[in-house]
Amino acid sequence: MRWVQLSFPRADERFLFEFHSTLCHGLESVHAVLQFRIREEVDAWYRNFYCLGWPREEHTPLVHEAWLFALARAVRTYVSAKEKELVYRRIVHHDAYEKIADKMHLLHYVLNYIEAREEEGIEGVPYSKHKVEQEAIIYLESEHVLRLDGFFRFRLREYIQELCAMVDLKIEQYMAEEEQEAIIRKLRAFLFALPRRQSLLRLVHNASFAFTYYNEAWEKLMPQGLLSLPPQTESAYGNEEANIIGALAEFAPEQIVIYTRRPGHGLVMTLKKIFEEKLIVCTEFSFPVHIGPDT
Structure with a gap:
């Protein structure tokens, strides 16, 4: 097996300890075969x-795969650190x-979404x-020198662009929710x-945006539409809502008690x-109250 050179940029030495630990731990974890x-x-x-890695017994595809995965995990550790820094700056x-008033809450909101997205993953494998x-594995199959900053900036360009777009979207969603x-x-x-x-108002959900109103004694009530909501709140909802x-x-x-077959309905x-x-x-x-067939 050949030498592989992983070049860690000195400008990013704040991430060095974690990278070095992951590299050593990753290689030690496959010491049974390598x-x-x-x-x-x-x-x-x-x-x-x-x-430099070499097999303990014979050079098999499994040994080669273990070698590349150990190196790739170290690369991913560096990328993850840069990714978090990029998200913060974005x-x-x-x-x-x-x-935004609560800036730390926004930061946690975005980072938690990204972490949750990673956990959901692709076929059980975290996405990022x-x-x-x-x-990293594809690159190391053909190249023996990997400069981590260049790999992050150029090889993962589309991935980083997607991440930036996702951060922007989550900021907009956060603002809308706030x-x-x-x-x-x-x-x-x-x-x-x-x-x-x-004291008690009963609502029977007859259709998407249709309710029948009853009092506690199941006497039907009819709204007169005489009361308006505050202007700053009324404009936030559609006419039916x-x-x-x-x-x-x-x-x-x-x-209020709502009787419905559709508890997840938006209204x-x-x-x-x-x-x-x-x-x-x-x-x-x-x-003894009719419930519409679409409730």
């Missing part, structure tokens, strides 16, 4: 790791960053690890300040967010 030697030399720009240089390791949460807080404050008119929320404001109940979920513990969703029920 012996190895690492020689380190330093020049003006790089800390060069010259790695966030703090985004046009919307200064407008799979992508980076495969690229705006929605602010609207819900204002709407909740308005609704909960209204004088109570019903706004009408239903307006009806609930008009009835001003202490407690039901919206009402749950607004009313929180004041709202109960019931999916198992039997009563």
Whole structure:
């Protein structure tokens, strides 16, 4: 087996310990089939790791694969560190960053999404690890010198572009969610300040955006549409949603029970967010009230 040179940029030495540990641990983990030697030399720009591996018994495809995977894991460790740094810089240089109050929450929001995406993976293999390791193996199959900074910047260019686009998208989603949460807080404050008119309001979900309203005694109620929502909240919802929320404001109940066969419906979920513990969703029920066939 030939020498492989992994050149670690001295400008990134803050990541050196983790890279070196992964490289040594990765090679030691395959010592049952592979012996190895690492020689380190330093020049003006790089800390060069010259790695040599040879089989303990015979050179088989399995031994060759173990050798390449051990090297690729070390490459991936460097890439992961650079990736996190890139994500952080992408966030703090985004046009919307200064407008966001809880900046640490945004950072965790984006990083948690990326980590979750990696865990879901491709056929059980974490996405970024799979992508980076495969690229490293393909490269090392034909080349014996891998400069880590060049590999990150050029070999993974499309992968990095995809990552940047994903970060931008998650920032926009975060801002949209924060705006929605602010609207819900204002709407909740308005609704909960209204004088109570019903102790219990029953809603039967007949169709996507259609409810029948009943009081605690199962007497049918008809909203009059006389109460408007605050302008800054009404504009955040479609007409059908706004009408239903307006009806609930008009009835001003202490407690709401929704009877539905579709608890995951968008409107039901919206009402749950607004009313929180004041709202109960019931999916198992039997009563002499017609439930539409599409509920």
